[in-house]
Amino acid sequence: MKRVSVKPKMLVFSHICSPQYVTGAEKLLLFMVRELLPSFQCTLVVPNEGIIAANARKLGITVIVHHIPLVVPLYLALPHMQDEIAATERGSAWRDLVKLVDGERPNIIIANTCVHPLPAIVGKALGIPVIWSVMETLRDTEHTGMAASIIEQHSDYVIGISESTLAPLSTPGLRAKSTLILPSWDQEALSPNSWSMHRENRRRQLGIANHHRFVGYISSSIFEAKGLEHFMQMAVNTAVQYPHAMYLIVGNPVDAGYFNRCLDIARERGLMERFRWIRFEEQVESVYPAMDLLVVPSLTIEGFGMTALEGMVFGKAVVSYGSGGLSEIGRATGNEIYTVPTGDTAMLTGAVSSLLADDAALQAISARNAKAAHAVYGIGAYRERLRRFAEQLSVRGYMPLTLVRAAGSPSVYLYEDGMLRLFRSMKPLLNMGYHMEETRILPDAVIAAWPQGAPIGTALRRRRRRSRSGSSLGRRRRRKSGGTAKRRLRGGRQRSRRRTAAGGAGRRKRSRR
Missing domain, CATH: 3.40.50.2000 (Glycogen Phosphorylase B;)
Structure with a gap:
C-alpha cells in the first residue's frame, strides 16, 4: 500500500x-x-x-x-x-x-x-x-x-x-x-501576449496618441515619502521643453491635502491637461504597457523597489532615486546612470529629459532593462534560491501544550481547553501520570495570556488565629483557667476537711479532760 x-x-x-x-x-x-x-x-x-x-x-x-x-x-x-x-x-x-x-x-x-x-x-x-x-x-x-x-x-x-x-x-x-532571496514574478501570469492590446486600449481611454511619450508614476498608496511632489516638479519642468510628453499618476492618495498640493504644482503652471490619474489598478498588466518611461522618486529607504523591477519587466526605461533597494536594482541591471541621488530633482529632471530627447535611446534602454530584469531576477533563479532555503529548514512536529510553567517559578499548570489549571501540589500531578520533565518553560507573558481554570488538588490546610471567644487559643485559655479553678476548689475542700478533722480531735481531747 x-x-x-x-x-x-x-x-x-x-x-x-x-x-x-x-x-x-x-x-x-x-x-x-x-x-x-x-x-x-x-x-x-x-x-x-x-x-x-x-x-x-x-x-x-x-x-x-x-x-x-x-x-x-x-x-x-x-x-x-x-x-x-x-x-x-x-x-x-x-x-x-x-x-x-x-x-x-x-x-x-x-x-x-x-x-x-x-x-x-x-x-x-x-x-x-x-x-x-x-x-x-x-x-x-x-x-x-x-x-x-x-x-x-x-x-x-x-x-x-x-x-x-x-x-x-x-x-x-x-x-x-x-x-x-531576491524577488521575482510569474511572467505567464502577466499575460505578455495581451500587452500590445492593453497599450492601445488604455492610451485610447486616456486620450494619449501614438506620438506621445507617456511618463508614469505608480504607488499603491500615495503619501509624502513616495515622492509624488518630486515627480510633479520634474514633470512641469520637462513638459514645457517636450510638448510630446504626457504624464500618468497611478495610486490611491492616503493624504488628500498632500495629493492636492502636488496637483497644484501643475495647476499653477496651467499644465493640468497634460496629466492623467488612475486610482490603484490591481491588474498591472493593463497599466504598465501604456507607459514609455517609469519614474520612481521614492524618498524613503526602500526595502527593494518592486515598482522599478515591474517597470523593467514590462520593458520600460526606469529613472529612480537611489533609495535603499532601488540602488541595488540599478547596479544589478546596469541602470546606474538612471539611478540618481535621492531628493535631487534637478538630476531626476535631467535623466528624464535625456530620454525624452532621444527616442532611439529610450527604446534601447527599455529593451535592455527587460533582458537584464529576466537575467537577474527571473523565476528560475528565484526558485533555486527558495529551494535551497526550504531544504535547510528544520521542521518538526508540533508539540501540544500540556504542563507549563514560567521561568523561575515553581508553579506548574496543566493546559486544558484553552485554560491553565494550577497544580496545588506535586501529588495530583504525579497521580495523573505526568512528570516534571515534561514541563515546558514559557515566558511570563505567555503564561499570563491564558485565563485560569479551576486548580487541581486539595488546598493545603493552614491554622488560623481566631477571636478570643472562638479561637483554639481561647479554648486553651478557658481549659487552663477552668483546671486552675477546679484545683483551687479541690484544695479548698481538702483544707476545710483537715480543719474540721483537726477541730474534732481538739474537742475530744478537752472532753477527756
Whole structure:
C-alpha cells in the first residue's frame, strides 16, 4: 500500500490585507507562499478581508481572518518599542493570538515585515520554528541595534529581499540566520501576449496618441515619502521643453491635502491637461504597457523597489532615486546612470529629459532593462534560491501544550481547553501520570495570556488565629483557667476537711479532760 506523505503545515501572517490595493510586501509574500505550496500546507492569516485574501483562496490556500496589533516603533527603531510590545502582551489580542497558534498547531511560522513581530514572538515562545521575512529596511537610529536584537531573539530564520533589508541585521547571530532571496514574478501570469492590446486600449481611454511619450508614476498608496511632489516638479519642468510628453499618476492618495498640493504644482503652471490619474489598478498588466518611461522618486529607504523591477519587466526605461533597494536594482541591471541621488530633482529632471530627447535611446534602454530584469531576477533563479532555503529548514512536529510553567517559578499548570489549571501540589500531578520533565518553560507573558481554570488538588490546610471567644487559643485559655479553678476548689475542700478533722480531735481531747 502506497504511503501518502503529509506536508508540514505553515502558518503565514500578513501584516495587512487592503481591500483597495496591494502593497509590494503583500504581493511578494503571496508570491513566495505560492511557490512554497508544493512543499508545505499553507494557511494565510490576515487582519481583514481584502485583495490578497481573495487571491490566496483562488490558489487553494486556507485563509484565516484574525486581527493582530502592529508594532510600528520596531520598524522605526524608536526607544519605546519594547514597552509597546509588552503592552500588547497584556491585552486580549495577545491571548487570542496564542490560542489561534496553539489551535492551528503549525510546524513552522512565517511573520511578514518588521512591524508584525507578535506572530514571531508567540511562535518562538511555543517552540515553533519561525521564519521572519524582512521586507523593509529598519530605520537608522541609536536604537536600531535593539530592534535587530528583538528580531534575532524571536526568529530561527530571516529572509531579506535585498542587501538593504539585511544591512541593519548584520550582527553575528543574525548573519547566521539570514538568507537573501531576491524577488521575482510569474511572467505567464502577466499575460505578455495581451500587452500590445492593453497599450492601445488604455492610451485610447486616456486620450494619449501614438506620438506621445507617456511618463508614469505608480504607488499603491500615495503619501509624502513616495515622492509624488518630486515627480510633479520634474514633470512641469520637462513638459514645457517636450510638448510630446504626457504624464500618468497611478495610486490611491492616503493624504488628500498632500495629493492636492502636488496637483497644484501643475495647476499653477496651467499644465493640468497634460496629466492623467488612475486610482490603484490591481491588474498591472493593463497599466504598465501604456507607459514609455517609469519614474520612481521614492524618498524613503526602500526595502527593494518592486515598482522599478515591474517597470523593467514590462520593458520600460526606469529613472529612480537611489533609495535603499532601488540602488541595488540599478547596479544589478546596469541602470546606474538612471539611478540618481535621492531628493535631487534637478538630476531626476535631467535623466528624464535625456530620454525624452532621444527616442532611439529610450527604446534601447527599455529593451535592455527587460533582458537584464529576466537575467537577474527571473523565476528560475528565484526558485533555486527558495529551494535551497526550504531544504535547510528544520521542521518538526508540533508539540501540544500540556504542563507549563514560567521561568523561575515553581508553579506548574496543566493546559486544558484553552485554560491553565494550577497544580496545588506535586501529588495530583504525579497521580495523573505526568512528570516534571515534561514541563515546558514559557515566558511570563505567555503564561499570563491564558485565563485560569479551576486548580487541581486539595488546598493545603493552614491554622488560623481566631477571636478570643472562638479561637483554639481561647479554648486553651478557658481549659487552663477552668483546671486552675477546679484545683483551687479541690484544695479548698481538702483544707476545710483537715480543719474540721483537726477541730474534732481538739474537742475530744478537752472532753477527756
